[in-house]
Amino acid sequence: xxxxxxxxxxxxxxxxxxxxxxxxxxxxxxxxxxxxxxxxxxxxxxxxxxxxxxxxxxxxxxxxxxxxxxxxxxxxxxxxxxxxxxxxxxxxxxxxxxxxxxxxxxxxxxxxxxxxxxxxxxxxxxxxxxxxxxxxxxxxxxxxxxxxxxxxxxxxxxxxxxxxxxxxxxxxxxxxxxxxxxxxxxxxxxxxxxxxxxxxxxxxxxxxxxxxxxxxxxxxxxxxxxxxxxxxxxxxxxxxxxxxxxxxxxxxxxxxxxxxxxxxxxxxxxxxxxxxxxxxxxxxxxxxxxxxxxxxxxxxxxxxx
Amino acid sequence: xxxxxxxxxxxxxxxxxxxxxxxxxxxxxxxxxxxxxxxxxxxxxxxxxxxxxxxxxxxxxxxxxxxxxxxxxxxxxxxxxxxxxxxxxxxxxxxxxxxxxxxxxxxxxxxxxxxxxxxxxxxxxxxxxxxxxxxxxxxxxxxxxxxxxxxxxxxxxxxxxxxxxxxxxxxxxxxxxxxxxxxxxxxxxxxxxxxxxxxxxxxxxxxxxxxxxxxxxxxxxxxxxxxxxxxxxxxxxxxxxxxxxxxxxxxxxxxxxxxxxxxxxxxxxxxxxxxxxxxxxxxxxxxxxxxxxxxxxxxxxxxxx
Numbered sequence: 001x002x003x004x005x006x007x008x009x010x011x012x013x014x015x016x017x018x019x020x021x022x023x024x025x026x027x028x029x030x031x032x033x034x035x036x037x038x039x040x041x042x043x044x045x046x047x048x049x050x051x052x053x054x055x056x057x058x059x060x061x062x063x064x065x066x067x068x069x070x071x072x073x074x075x076x077x078x079x080x081x082x083x084x085x086x087x088x089x090x091x092x093x094x095x096x097x098x099x100x101x102x103x104x105x106x107x108x109x110x111x112x113x114x115x116x117x118x119x120x121x122x123x124x125x126x127x128x129x130x131x132x133x134x135x136x137x138x139x140x141x142x143x144x145x146x147x148x149x150x151x152x153x154x155x156x157x158x159x160x161x162x163x164x165x166x167x168x169x170x171x172x173x174x175x176x177x178x179x180x181x182x183x184x185x186x187x188x189x190x191x192x193x194x195x196x197x198x199x200x201x202x203x204x205x206x207x208x209x210x211x212x213x214x215x216x217x218x219x220x221x222x223x224x225x226x227x228x229x230x231x232x233x234x235x236x237x238x239x240x241x242x243x244x245x246x247x248x249x250x251x252x253x254x255x256x257x258x259x260x261x262x263x264x265x266x267x268x269x270x271x272x273x274x275x276x277x278x279x280x281x282x283x284x285x286x287x288x289x290x291x292x293x294x295x296x297x298x299x300x301x302x303x304x305x
Numbered sequence: 306x307x308x309x310x311x312x313x314x315x316x317x318x319x320x321x322x323x324x325x326x327x328x329x330x331x332x333x334x335x336x337x338x339x340x341x342x343x344x345x346x347x348x349x350x351x352x353x354x355x356x357x358x359x360x361x362x363x364x365x366x367x368x369x370x371x372x373x374x375x376x377x378x379x380x381x382x383x384x385x386x387x388x389x390x391x392x393x394x395x396x397x398x399x400x401x402x403x404x405x406x407x408x409x410x411x412x413x414x415x416x417x418x419x420x421x422x423x424x425x426x427x428x429x430x431x432x433x434x435x436x437x438x439x440x441x442x443x444x445x446x447x448x449x450x451x452x453x454x455x456x457x458x459x460x461x462x463x464x465x466x467x468x469x470x471x472x473x474x475x476x477x478x479x480x481x482x483x484x485x486x487x488x489x490x491x492x493x494x495x496x497x498x499x500x501x502x503x504x505x506x507x508x509x510x511x512x513x514x515x516x517x518x519x520x521x522x523x524x525x526x527x528x529x530x531x532x533x534x535x536x537x538x539x540x541x542x543x544x545x546x547x548x549x550x551x552x553x554x555x556x557x558x559x560x561x562x563x564x565x566x567x568x569x570x571x572x573x574x575x576x577x578x579x580x581x582x583x584x585x586x587x588x589x590x591x592x593x594x595x596x597x598x599x600x601x602x603x604x605x606x607x608x609x610x
Contacts, residue, residue: 140464144496159445161468166503174500188515191449195479198471202511206503210493 030268041293104151335573346598371418409456
């Protein structure tokens with residue numbers, strides 16, 4: 001089925017659309033905000049969806065703010081938001097580790113906010129060795145010593161990633177019982193429209209290659225996140241969930257794999273012209289719209305609210 | 306042609322072998338030494354080759370010691386070595402840049418020894434911004450500012466690679482006139498037999514991907530190094546050069562591409578069993594031998610020297 005432009009739907013079609021889902025899952029970056037600049041109308045859209053009786057949750061791979069930071073930022077858009085309405089890779093990983101009482105230390109490549117998420121959940125983090133600047137073999141030797149108290153390596157985006165940190169990971173991951181866990185797995189991180197920076201994929205892939213290990217991913221579009229969402233939100237009928245995102249590879253592919261309906265918006269990564277380039281059904285959204293912020297006016301005008 | 310085991314060659318065949326080349330090009334790591342531990346007999350082999358009238362040069366991707374450091378270390382194996390007998394990516398890149406009087410600043414991901422090679426050659430290096438540890442957007446902003454005095458990015462192995470350094474590279478490489486140059490391009494760096502660490506390939510590939518730029522490589526097995534060697538050593542007939550290396554992907558592939566004869570040794574990366582896994586002619590050495598250090602005794606015993 002070709003995707004439908006929500007802005008051109010008739011009054012009857014909008015009614016059908018609204019009646020076809022109970023739960024809305026929203027990506028944050030590129031849908032709610034861009035680099036924390038609000039996207040116009042999103043606040044009103046979220047409010048209107050709540051008024052229509054929809055449950056609204058947020059699913060983001062962004063770990064820059066931590067789960068609590070994301071929640072605090074989203075409160076400005078959605079006053080009814082509960083802490084459990086925000087789903088991040090950190091949360092999903094924590095839930096996974098708690099299920100089998102994981103009690104070893106965790107070595108994290110990630111933001112300080114992400115590290116706080118794990119500490120707040122009661123986990124002990126492995127200390128990062130003091131960054132060195134000398135080129136000597138002695139420095140390297142010190143980083144090659146294993147530490148048996150470490151039982152998991154978690155890789156998300158680390159703005160302070162260093163080669164020496166990667167060497168620590170490679171040393172830990174030689175033990176097959178050390179868990180190798182990924183959060184966000186982006187290849188590129190965009191700053192504005194033009195500048196792409198290397199995302200966490202590049203060092204995650206390098207670690208997988210040199211260690212011969214296959215990591216478990218917990219961010220979009222991984223099946224682990226699917227399981228978590230289904231259980232945490234008690235989703236019985238996935239077709240009655242609408243997933244809203246700005247990335248085809250991450251959001252739409254994930255939504256389709258979960259059996260959700262999908263809405264692609266063009267306020268972030270994807271452009272309207274990208275729709276023509278899609279080659280498989282899994283990447284084809286059910287609906288598209290310039291901006292999630294436009295949905296409020298469309299609903300109100302069609303339903304004369 | 307299947308590769309020949311040099312240790313089983315007859316007296317006549319060894320004579321033919323020795324008469325078939327005038328120049329020997331040797332890799333260093335895994336051929337002359339392993340982690341700077343001498344490989345037994347190599348010193349004697351080099352001396353014997355000199356006595357047989359062969360020219361001997363060393364071609365290494367290793368930039369840990371710098372061109373001068375490599376030369377100093379090799380002097381213990383080969384007393385007749387001249388500084389120009391050592392060929393490194395730094396040297397090849399410097400020669401390339403000098404040919405068109407490159408005079409902008411160079412941003413280097415590499416060892417301090419490599420940086421010294423460039424400074425000694427009269428180039429100005431771009432300053433590395435002070436590494437920051439805060440997670441704030443302000444830190445990132447500062448690293449996103451371009452610096453028009455930088456005209457080239459050189460990526461080799463940098464034990465102190467950081468994400469913020471990569472961001473600097475991505476910012477510079479947005480300008481299409483900024484040269485994007487690679488030295489060594491290893492995927493894995495081995496510490497002993499068991500531990501593989503991420504090599505420079507992972508951040509070189511990430512930078513190529515996010516910038517959309519195609520880098521020029523100057524280490525083995527790149528054609529730029531081929532051109533450099535041909536001109537610097539005034540090689541008229543490549544078939545009269547013997548390339549000795551321990552890596553199939555780097556040394557043998559490079560040697561074959563240059564039209565050299567090739568000798569694979571098993572004192573470093575490659576094992577005898579790897580010979581059976583080779584799928585194409587380019588990767589098949591002409592000769593193989595357990596260790597380059599064994600060649601001395603083979604020559605002496607066959608030729609009754």
